[in-house]
Structure formats: structure tokens, C-alpha cells
Amino acid sequence: MNKLDGQHNPPVNAIEYDRVSKTYPNGSRSAVSDLSLTVERGKFVVLLGPSGCGKTTLLKMTNRLIEPNSGTIRVDGIDIMSVPAPELRRRIGYVIQQTGLFPHMRVEDNIAVVPKLLGWDKRRTSARIDELLHLVGLPPDAYRRRYPAQLSGGEQQRVGLARALAVNPDTMLMDEPFGALDAITRSKLQLELRRIHQELGQTIVFVTHDIDEAVRLADDIVIMRGGRIVQAGDPLEIVTDPVDEFVSDLVGASDALRRLSLIEARTIATPVHAGELPPLEMRPETIDVRAALGVMLGRGLERIALTGEDGDVTGILELDAVRTVARTHPIEATV
Amino acid sequence: MDLIRGAIDYIQENQERFLDALTVHVRLSVYALLLGILIFVPLGILASRWSGGPALVGIVSAARVVPSISVLFLLYPYRREIGQIAPFWDRNFTLALxxxxxxxxxxxxxxxxxxxxxxxxxxxxxxEGLGMTGSQVFTRVQFPLALPVITAGVRTAAVEVIASATFAAFIGVGTLGRFITSGLTLYDFSLLLVGAIPVTLLALGAEVSLAGLERLVAHPA
Incomplete structure (x- = not known):
């Protein structure tokens, strides 16, 4: 909270949901009941849950596409109901599945939608379009003048991402943006989104029902069921310490490999003893245990050396340690 | 071939008369189409946003079975009143319009x-999610996306109007239809073609040019 001292510092919490409820008279859409959640600035938060759990409703309430029956939502400390909805939405990036691009507009015009609404001049908009296309990995010369129908699904989604980032919003809402893509394209885009998030540091709220996607992207995962939060925490915590059977089934907590993929190898390494010769096979200490296991099995090794940033050996990863951690709760093993 | 020869001869001998009829025909059709667009496209917009829209569209579809010629004759007894709407025009022209x-x-x-x-x-x-207001959503997204299909409606309407303007000759409006009615009465088939061929060409021309416009406003799919 020290960051709040300076007058110009923005509030620490990007989004606050305070006892938010939404019910539909005929129950046709999924409701949200009495939900409170705080999203810290710069965090990548994934709302995860089966269809009908209310995750999309919660997301759409954030930019007032759906309005809550009760409760308060604050974005950057401001009650969203105190701002006209279009004004609020222009400050928040919004990405949905690929159908969201406007088919009658070229790529450049799709990206320019929000800058135009905000009255940017042509030169600034045009420069920004080039910048954004570079950022999402589409060369402007080849892509600016194309129509959405002339793009692949993955390319369309990149343009959708560029459009949402156009005016550099502090907050992004993403509703299963990669849901309609094939597996290879999806994981490629997940990596790029992660990179862009690290580069730009916006707050992202991302809805998905895909646990692998959630684990790959999230700083924090919020698991929902029946309009309520069942569990919230970082991916490792969720996978290794599910609160109940529902979460355990949803995240496949019994999947040892998934758990290993969330643990950095250095956390279960044994120190190098003086005078001991380290194994020849070396990997960075930040490698995840699942990948390290792959190396060991692939090469038929019992142990590999882990190296720090400067290349020095910092520890040894033993196959036995991996076995142990795969069987037990890694939290206990690593503490 | 003789018939066509005869028709061309007739046009050459009666150029003024022919051009007159052509002008009236085109003027009547264009006015009717423009007036129709001004009235019925907004009605279509209302229908699309109003809960009673589907019922209205159902009634309108059913009304299509009424032949245009019968509308002409149904209105005929009221030509005096109708003439007062636009005193600067011939009352029968107004009625046909x-x-x-x-x-x-x-x-x-x-x-x-x-x-x-x-x-x-x-x-x-x-x-909406990107921050457009309701009217911006309509003018920047919904209407432009709907434009090709609306243009197709204009095309259908244009062809029907041009073809039906022929019937206006029955109530004394000097469209190209006058040559057809005279041709039928006089048993002069060359004269009939003087009306029929230009009407066909006009309708085809409207069809082709509006189809071109339709492609122009369409987005690649």
C-alpha cells in the first residue's frame, strides 16, 4: 500500500468486484451471486470454469455489456456506473473470439476503431497501426490493407489483439479469444500474449474453460462454479492444493506431469558438494521439472546440472527428487 | 426482322414522340424508386428494431401478391384528390407514381x-464493447454490413418499377407503354416493339448497374 503515497500513483487494484450479483428472470443465462474479487494492477488473471459458471457474465459486467443487479465494480478505483458506458469501454481493451472483427473494414480500419472514437489524428493513428502490427507479428506492408476474410483464424485473432491494444489501455478483457483456433496456433498465440503482457504490463482478465491455457497464461487463476468463486490462487497452488473434488477434477490435479510443469527445477535441486564433479548435461535452473524430466528420460540420465544466469552450476537435479516430488505435494517438498 | 425494321423506322420518323415517352418512363421510374427508398428503407430499419417487425414484414410479403396494375385501377377513382397532392404534375402521373x-x-x-x-x-x-454508442454501432457497423442486401432489394424494386411503369399508359401517362397499348389496339406489332424493346433494355440496364453497385458495397467474404 506504500505505493499509494504519491498523489499521482494509480490505485494498486485495477479492478475490484464488491459483492456483485447478476440474476436473470428466466435463468436463461448464467448468473453471478454475491461475488467479491480484487485484481491487482498488472496481473494476468484467468477466470476458469465450466460453461454456465458465470465467468463470461462477470467479464462482461466489467465493461458494462451486462449490468449487475447489485454490488459495485471499480476500475482504477472509479465506480463503473459513474462513467458513461461508451467512455468506460474505450479505456478498456476487449477481445472476443475471431468473429469480432468487422468484416467490412480492412485490418487498418479495424485497428483504428477506438483511436477514431477518441478523435486521434490520422498520422498518429497510422503510426500506431504499424507499431501494433509489428507487436503482434504481422508485417504492416502485407497486412494493413487486407480484409478479415483474407486472414487465417490466427491472424484474425492477432488483429483482434492489436485492435484491443490500440489506445494502450491499462486493462484488457479477453473472452476465450483463442477458443476457435487449432492447437498449434493457440499455443503460439498464448506465448505471444504472455510476451506482450510482460512487455506492456497491462492488467488482463481472461476467460477460458481450458486448464492448460489457464496454467500457461495466468499469474492468478480464479475458479468459478455456479456464479461463485470456488478457489483463487496462483497456478501451482491451484493444481497442487485444490480445495475440493470439483477443482481437483477441473484442473486435473491428479496429473503428475501437469504439476511438474509448474515447478522450477532449482526448487528441488540438491547442492553441489565441494570437489564433486557435476554432470555434463546442463540446463538453466529456471527450467520446469517436467521439461527437465524429459531431458533425463531422453538421454537416459539419473542427474543433470542446473546453471544460474552467469552459467555457473548452481545445483544438481536428481531423478529421485523428481520421483519424490511427483508423488507428494510439491509445496511440502519445496518449502 | 421486318418487325424490328419497322420499329426502327417508326422511331426515326417519330423521334420526338419516342424520346418524350422514354423520358416520362425513366422519370416516373426514377422518382418512384427514390421515393420508395426514402420511405421504405427507413421503415425496414424500424421493422428490424421493433418487436412487431416480423409481423409487419409478413403482411408486406403477403401484399406482394396484389398486382401493380390493380393498384393503378384501384386508385383511379380518386385521381382528382390525388392530383391535388402535386398540382404541378399531371394528376395521372402522380397517381402512377x-x-x-x-x-x-x-x-x-x-x-x-x-x-x-x-x-x-x-x-x-x-x-459496443469497443466503446461505440448505439448510433455509432448502427452507422459504422450494422448498416454498412447490411448494405449489400439492401442494394439487392433496390435492384429487385428497380426492375419491377421499370417494368410496371409500362402499365401507366393504361391511365393515360405517356410512358413507353403507350406504344404497346397502341400497337395492340392497331394490331401493329412493330409499334408494340417500339415500347417493348426499350423497356426490356431499361430493366436490364438497371439490373446490371445495380448488381455492379451491390458488388461495390460488398465486403470480401
């Missing part, structure tokens, strides 16, 4: 309504 405008109505309403309803809800919601 009203009948043809009504004729243009169904394809314009039906296509406008269907085109606007046909825009994917996800696209509209996304437009």
Missing part, C-alpha cells in the same frame, strides 16, 4: 429488415 412507389415497398422493406437482422450479434456486441 404512388402506385409504383407502393410496388417498390415490399422488396425494400423485406430486404432492409432481413439485412439488418442478419448482422451477427457478436459483431454488434463487440462494436
Amino acid at each position: 404512388i402506385a409504383l412507389t407502393l410496388l417498390a415497398g415490399p422488396p425494400l422493406i423485406i430486404n432492409t429488415d432481413a439485412a439488418l437482422r442478419g448482422v451477427a450479434p457478436s459483431v454488434l456486441e463487440n462494436a
Whole structure:
């Protein structure tokens, strides 16, 4: 909270949901009941849950596409109901599945939608379009003048991402943006989104029902069921310490490999003893245990050396340690 | 071939008369179409946003079975009153204009309504989600996306209006139809062609040029 001292510092919490409820008279859409959640600035938060759990409703309430029956939502400390909805939405990036691009507009015009609404001049908009296309990995010369129908699904989604980032919003809402893509394209885009998030540091709220996607992207995962939060925490915590059977089934907590993929190898390494010769096979200490296991099995090794940033050996990863951690709760093993 | 020869001879000998009829025909058709667009496209827009829209469109579709010529004759007894609407025009011209405008109505309403309803809800919601106001969503996204189908309605209406303007000759409006009615009465088939061929060419011309416009406003799919 020290960051709040300076007058110009923005509030620490990007989004606050305070006892938010939404019910539909005929129950046709999924409701949200009495939900409170705080999203810290710069965090990548994934709302995860089966269809009908209310995750999309919660997301759409954030930019007032759906309005809550009760409760308060604050974005950057401001009650969203105190701002006209279009004004609020222009400050928040919004990405949905690929159908969201406007088919009658070229790529450049799709990206320019929000800058135009905000009255940017042509030169600034045009420069920004080039910048954004570079950022999402589409060369402007080849892509600016194309129509959405002339793009692949993955390319369309990149343009959708560029459009949402156009005016550099502090907050992004993403509703299963990669849901309609094939597996290879999806994981490629997940990596790029992660990179862009690290580069730009916006707050992202991302809805998905895909646990692998959630684990790959999230700083924090919020698991929902029946309009309520069942569990919230970082991916490792969720996978290794599910609160109940529902979460355990949803995240496949019994999947040892998934758990290993969330643990950095250095956390279960044994120190190098003086005078001991380290194994020849070396990997960075930040490698995840699942990948390290792959190396060991692939090469038929019992142990590999882990190296720090400067290349020095910092520890040894033993196959036995991996076995142990795969069987037990890694939290206990690593503490 | 003799018939066509005869028709061409007739046009050459009666150039003024022919051009007169052609002008009246085109003027009547264009006015009816423009008036129809001004009235019925907005009605189609209302129908697409109003809960009673589908019922209205159903009634309009049913009304299409009424032949244009019967509208002409149904209105005929009221020509005096109708003439007062636009005193600067011949009253029969005004009457024909009203009948043809009504004729243009169904394809314009039906296509406008269907085109606007046909825009994917996800696209509209996304437009809203990006921060467009209701009217911006309509003018920048929904209407442009609906435009090709609306243009198709204009095309259908144009062809129907041009063809039906021929019937206006029955109530004494000097369209190209006058040569057809005279030709039938006099058993002069060359004269009949003087009316029939230009009408066909006009209708074809409207069809082709509006189809071109339709492609122009369409987005690649």
C-alpha cells in the first residue's frame, strides 16, 4: 500500500468486484451471486470454469455489456456506473473470439476503431497501426490493407489483439479469444500474449474453460462454479492444493506431469558438494521439472546440472527428487 | 426482322414522340424508386428494431401478391384528390407514381429488415464493447454490413418499377407503354416493339448497374 503515497500513483487494484450479483428472470443465462474479487494492477488473471459458471457474465459486467443487479465494480478505483458506458469501454481493451472483427473494414480500419472514437489524428493513428502490427507479428506492408476474410483464424485473432491494444489501455478483457483456433496456433498465440503482457504490463482478465491455457497464461487463476468463486490462487497452488473434488477434477490435479510443469527445477535441486564433479548435461535452473524430466528420460540420465544466469552450476537435479516430488505435494517438498 | 425494321423506322420518323415517352418512363421510374427508398428503407430499419417487425414484414410479403396494375385501377377513382397532392404534375402521373412507389415497398422493406437482422450479434456486441454508442454501432457497423442486401432489394424494386411503369399508359401517362397499348389496339406489332424493346433494355440496364453497385458495397467474404 506504500505505493499509494504519491498523489499521482494509480490505485494498486485495477479492478475490484464488491459483492456483485447478476440474476436473470428466466435463468436463461448464467448468473453471478454475491461475488467479491480484487485484481491487482498488472496481473494476468484467468477466470476458469465450466460453461454456465458465470465467468463470461462477470467479464462482461466489467465493461458494462451486462449490468449487475447489485454490488459495485471499480476500475482504477472509479465506480463503473459513474462513467458513461461508451467512455468506460474505450479505456478498456476487449477481445472476443475471431468473429469480432468487422468484416467490412480492412485490418487498418479495424485497428483504428477506438483511436477514431477518441478523435486521434490520422498520422498518429497510422503510426500506431504499424507499431501494433509489428507487436503482434504481422508485417504492416502485407497486412494493413487486407480484409478479415483474407486472414487465417490466427491472424484474425492477432488483429483482434492489436485492435484491443490500440489506445494502450491499462486493462484488457479477453473472452476465450483463442477458443476457435487449432492447437498449434493457440499455443503460439498464448506465448505471444504472455510476451506482450510482460512487455506492456497491462492488467488482463481472461476467460477460458481450458486448464492448460489457464496454467500457461495466468499469474492468478480464479475458479468459478455456479456464479461463485470456488478457489483463487496462483497456478501451482491451484493444481497442487485444490480445495475440493470439483477443482481437483477441473484442473486435473491428479496429473503428475501437469504439476511438474509448474515447478522450477532449482526448487528441488540438491547442492553441489565441494570437489564433486557435476554432470555434463546442463540446463538453466529456471527450467520446469517436467521439461527437465524429459531431458533425463531422453538421454537416459539419473542427474543433470542446473546453471544460474552467469552459467555457473548452481545445483544438481536428481531423478529421485523428481520421483519424490511427483508423488507428494510439491509445496511440502519445496518449502 | 421486318418487325424490328419497322420499329426502327417508326422511331426515326417519330423521334420526338419516342424520346418524350422514354423520358416520362425513366422519370416516373426514377422518382418512384427514390421515393420508395426514402420511405421504405427507413421503415425496414424500424421493422428490424421493433418487436412487431416480423409481423409487419409478413403482411408486406403477403401484399406482394396484389398486382401493380390493380393498384393503378384501384386508385383511379380518386385521381382528382390525388392530383391535388402535386398540382404541378399531371394528376395521372402522380397517381402512377404512388402506385409504383407502393410496388417498390415490399422488396425494400423485406430486404432492409432481413439485412439488418442478419448482422451477427457478436459483431454488434463487440462494436459496443469497443466503446461505440448505439448510433455509432448502427452507422459504422450494422448498416454498412447490411448494405449489400439492401442494394439487392433496390435492384429487385428497380426492375419491377421499370417494368410496371409500362402499365401507366393504361391511365393515360405517356410512358413507353403507350406504344404497346397502341400497337395492340392497331394490331401493329412493330409499334408494340417500339415500347417493348426499350423497356426490356431499361430493366436490364438497371439490373446490371445495380448488381455492379451491390458488388461495390460488398465486403470480401
